[in-house]
Amino acid sequence: xxxxxxxxxxxxxxGVATAYELAKKKxxxxxxxxxxFVSAGSTGSCAAGIRAQFGTEFNIGLMKxxxxxFEHLARELDYPEDKIELWQGGYLVLAYSEKEWENLxxxxxxxxxxxxxxxxxxxxxxxxxxxxxxxDGVYGGTFHQRDGHADPLHTTFAYARAARRLGVEIxxxxxxxxxxxxxxxxxxxxxxxxxxxxxxxxxxxxxxxxHLMKTVGVEIPLWGEKHEILITEPxxxxxxxxxxxxxxxxxxxxxxxxxxxxxxxxxxxxxxxDPRDFDFSPTWRFLERMSQAATSVLPMLKSVNIxxxxxxxxxxxxxxxxxxxxxxxxxxxxxxxxxxxxxxxFGPVVGELMAxxxxxxxxxxxxxxxNYQRFQKxxxxxxxxxxx
Amino acid sequence: xxxxxVIICRCEDITLEDVRNAIKEGYTSWDQLKRVLRxxxxxxxxxxxxxxxxxxxxxxxxxxxxxxxxxxxxVRPPLRATPLKVFAKEGK
Numbered sequence: 001x002x003x004x005x006x007x008x009x010x011x012x013x014x015g016v017a018t019a020y021e022l023a024k025k026k027x028x029x030x031x032x033x034x035x036x037f038v039s040a041g042s043t044g045s046c047a048a049g050i051r052a053q054f055g056t057e058f059n060i061g062l063m064k065x066x067x068x069x070f071e072h073l074a075r076e077l078d079y080p081e082d083k084i085e086l087w088q089g090g091y092l093v094l095a096y097s098e099k100e101w102e103n104l105x106x107x108x109x110x111x112x113x114x115x116x117x118x119x120x121x122x123x124x125x126x127x128x129x130x131x132x133x134x135x136d137g138v139y140g141g142t143f144h145q146r147d148g149h150a151d152p153l154h155t156t157f158a159y160a161r162a163a164r165r166l167g168v169e170i171x172x173x174x175x176x177x178x179x180x181x182x183x184x185x186x187x188x189x190x191x192x193x194x195x196x197x198x199x200x201x202x203x204x205x206x207x208x209x210x211h212l213m214k215t216v217g218v219e220i221p222l223w224g225e226k227h228e229i230l231i232t233e234p235x236x237x238x239x240x241x242x243x244x245x246x247x248x249x250x251x252x253x254x255x256x257x258x259x260x261x262x263x264x265x266x267x268x269x270x271x272x273x274d275p276r277d278f279d280f281s282p283t284w285r286f287l288e289r290m291s292q293a294a295t296s297v298l299p300m301l302k303s304v305n306i307x308x309x310x311x312x313x314x315x316x317x318x319x320x321x322x323x324x325x326x327x328x329x330x331x332x333x334x335x336x337x338x339x340x341x342x343x344x345x346f347g348p349v350v351g352e353l354m355a356x357x358x359x360x361x362x363x364x365x366x367x368x369x370x371n372y373q374r375f376q377k378x379x380x381x382x383x384x385x386x387x388x
Numbered sequence: 389x390x391x392x393x394v395i396i397c398r399c400e401d402i403t404l405e406d407v408r409n410a411i412k413e414g415y416t417s418w419d420q421l422k423r424v425l426r427x428x429x430x431x432x433x434x435x436x437x438x439x440x441x442x443x444x445x446x447x448x449x450x451x452x453x454x455x456x457x458x459x460x461x462x463v464r465p466p467l468r469a470t471p472l473k474v475f476a477k478e479g480k
Contacts, residue, residue: 036459233469288475291473291474295476301472303472308429308466
């Protein structure tokens with residue numbers, strides 16, 4: 001018998017949410033290993049946005065479930081509401097060409113069918129509601145009130161704390177050096193040269209996942225891509241929604257804390273497969289591009305002070321969707337990674353569904369198309385509504 | 389000295405008591421305390437609070453300050469809070 005029923009590698013939103021959901025289902029002895037501390041990787045570097053305004057039925061349906069969960073998360077996890085910082089000021093998506101405008105409008109039909117009540121706004125209507133915006137070059141926009149913000153750090157801490165309360169063992173500052181298989185199935189993980197045995201192992205360590213998978217000979221097409229963000233000093237609430245452009249690639253939102261958080265997609269980012277290549281250094285070029293985009297669309301930001309810029313990794317896959325589910329070559333081994341910039345917002349629902357999958361239950365939402373074999377079969381999942 | 393009245397982080401109004409409570413909850417490194425309390429995330433960028441917090445952690449963990457776990461240094465500019473228009477102009 002193994003020491004643990006399930007070992008989870010990675011203390012980001014995906015790992016802690018899955019650990020919590022598993023513990024809730026009384027899945028046995030669960031160990032979560034994190035090389036630094038809970039939220040230290042991509043989750044803790046992310047832009048804190050949550051939205052259901054996607055382009056495909058599949059993603060809209062998934063994010064609708066995730067928003068439902070975010071709306072009840074503080075109570076579910078018994079964590080202070082003011083720390084989760086759920087803010088549903090909406091996402092305002094702006095179109096900068098006739099074609100983009102037509103595409104946005106066509107997605108709203110799909111969203112309505114699934115109960116996501118996005119509004120279509122003309123330029124005049126946008127100005128009436130959000131007079132702070134400079135709409136030069138804008139054709140129109142779509143707005144969904146339930147989209148918005150949650151604090152990625154506290155959300156992750158909240159899951160971790162709730163998981164611990166239910167008996168999950170979380171070891172931080174503990175790096176997994178490799179996966180261990182025996183007789184064609186998973187045996188556990190290696191830490192400090194020693195084996196920790198687990199019946200099942202879930203790899204949920206973002207851009208670090210493909211490197212770890214290689215230690216049992218499994219090739220996963222997943223890489224890290226550097227994205228940069230900055231944050232300003234806090235101001236009194238001055239602007240409610242996340243304003244975003246898929247074509248220009250910027251997004252800007254005022255957090256409940258008061259600061260404005262913003263990013264813009266990178267130009268020709270490198271694809272990093274080896275963690276030794278990961279580079280988190282901030283660039284001057286980003287500051288210039290971001291400041292130009294931000295002061296242009298929200299002129300009120302001109303005299304607002306930037307207090308910090310940082311970089312994090314998008315964990316990308318060839319079709320910019322998660323890779324989820326069991327690895328057939330190594331029974332007992334699972335993966336949940338590759339959120340491609342959306343790992344945090346999908347986290348609560350991915351955690352719930354991964355727990356079902358690992359326990360062999362019927363999936364309450366069919367995510368099997370996100371299996372890792374889809375790339376060999378050419379069954380890619382496409383999504384038009386993404387940044388960068 | 390009442391730990392409720394000792395301000396450790398002036399940017400975010402965090403008291404010594406807040407820091408001690410978070411340490412008790414298990415946030416036992418600078419990086420974790422920063423994420424749970426927002427210390428070091430304000431305009432000063434940790435220039436005021438960091439050493440105070442490290443000293444508090446060292447006392448709690450009963451180790452020298454340089455043995456308190458921190459991530460390899462990640463520089464997060466700007467050194468001083470700077471308005472967006474400065475960089476917008478630079479880029480033109």
